[in-house]
Amino acid sequence: xxxxxxxxxxxxxxxxxxxxxxxxxxxxxxxxxxxxxxxxxxxxxxxxxxxxxxxxxxxxxxxxxxxxxxxxxxxxxxxxxxxxxxxxxxxxxxxxxxxxxxxxxxxxxxxxxxxxxxxxxxxxxxxxxxxxxxxxxxxxxxxxxxxxxxxxxxxxxxxxxxxxxxxxxxxxxxxxxxxxxxxxxxxxxxxxxxxxxxxxxxxxxxxxxxxxxxxxxxxxxxxxxxxxxxxxxxxxxxxxxxxxxxxxxxxxxxxxxxxxxxxxxxxxxxxxxxxxxxxxxxxxxxxxxxxxxxxxxxxxxxxxxxxxxxxxxxxxxxxxxxxxxxxxx
Numbered sequence: 001x002x003x004x005x006x007x008x009x010x011x012x013x014x015x016x017x018x019x020x021x022x023x024x025x026x027x028x029x030x031x032x033x034x035x036x037x038x039x040x041x042x043x044x045x046x047x048x049x050x051x052x053x054x055x056x057x058x059x060x061x062x063x064x065x066x067x068x069x070x071x072x073x074x075x076x077x078x079x080x081x082x083x084x085x086x087x088x089x090x091x092x093x094x095x096x097x098x099x100x101x102x103x104x105x106x107x108x109x110x111x112x113x114x115x116x117x118x119x120x121x122x123x124x125x126x127x128x129x130x131x132x133x134x135x136x137x138x139x140x141x142x143x144x145x146x147x148x149x150x151x152x153x154x155x156x157x158x159x160x161x162x163x164x165x166x167x168x169x170x171x172x173x174x175x176x177x178x179x180x181x182x183x184x185x186x187x188x189x190x191x192x193x194x195x196x197x198x199x200x201x202x203x204x205x206x207x208x209x210x211x212x213x214x215x216x217x218x219x220x221x222x223x224x225x226x227x228x229x230x231x232x233x234x235x236x237x238x239x240x241x242x243x244x245x246x247x248x249x250x251x252x253x254x255x256x257x258x259x260x261x262x263x264x265x266x267x268x269x270x271x272x273x274x275x276x277x278x279x280x281x282x283x284x285x286x287x288x289x290x291x292x293x294x295x296x297x298x299x300x301x302x303x304x305x306x307x308x309x310x311x312x313x314x315x316x317x318x319x320x321x322x323x324x325x326x327x328x329x
Contacts, residue, residue, distance in 0.1 A: 010292035028302035073106040092126040100140035105151040114176040156206040180220020204233030226252040260295040273311035280315035
């Protein structure tokens with residue numbers, strides 16, 4: 001059985017052979033470590049395949065990973081100070097509440113970039129202004145949400161038409177929108193349910209109604225709304241362990257919704273290899289089960305020492321077999 005089959009079985013709690021694992025290496029890490037990182041990748045074909053790292057352009061970056069200013073289709077200005085890392089929005093096109101009254105969605109179809117719903121509201125208004133809107137609930141708040149949602153529904157229909165033209169069935173469709181802050185939600189769960197849950201339910205419903213599955217990456221503290229995300233159609237949630245805590249994720253997710261656990265990248269630069277081994281083992285012991293419901297992923301930034309990179313990859317390979325049916329677990 002291949003990794004794809006394991007992913008589907010884990011997502012549906014149907015007893016995968018082993019825990020699906022994945023690794024993302026940021027462009028900045030390749031730029032810094034180059035050949036030394038390629039050699040580590042080559043030692044872990046179980047994670048990367050046999051040809052991983054060959055013929056790699058270590059300096060290849062694109063889009064908003066390139067230093068400088070970028071303006072998106074909505075008129076948001078993205079600033080990047082460091083090639084190889086992601087940009088952030090510094091110019092908001094709707095700084096005044098009354099600016100929302102004349103907002104028209106772009107004609108251009110950009111699909112679902114990271115931050116397609118909630119973060120887009122913040123990018124358009126600015127985070128502080130958006131939070132004041134959620135607190136005071138002026139009519140412009142719903143108008144802004146409606147314009148962004150209507151645009152996203154158009155993107156959903158276009159994406160679904162593409163899947164249908166490929167005669168694709170039962171696909172996992174990926175989304176990303178950071179709903180949490182470091183230690184809390186940016187608003188009360190009640191307010192999130194009132195204004196934002198219906199948006200995600202509408203967008204995801206387009207795909208779920210057609211027999212597809214929904215994967216959602218979301219950074220920050222989101223424990224209180226994980227059940228709501230599942231109700232809105234999310235099959236696999238990709239949370240950060242550091243912002244939510246392992247016990248909280250066990251309570252919110254285990255046996256209820258599949259987790260693609262983002263191992264603690266804030267730990268990666270500073271921990272010892274032994275501590276990283278324990279981190280991976282604990283995460284899989286607590287969240288994993290022979291039924292499934294767990295994927296594991298690691299994102300490697302430029303500040304992770306190479307011995308830690310090796311330790312993370314080794315631990316992922318070792319502990320993904322913990323509930324393996326072939327190992328008799």
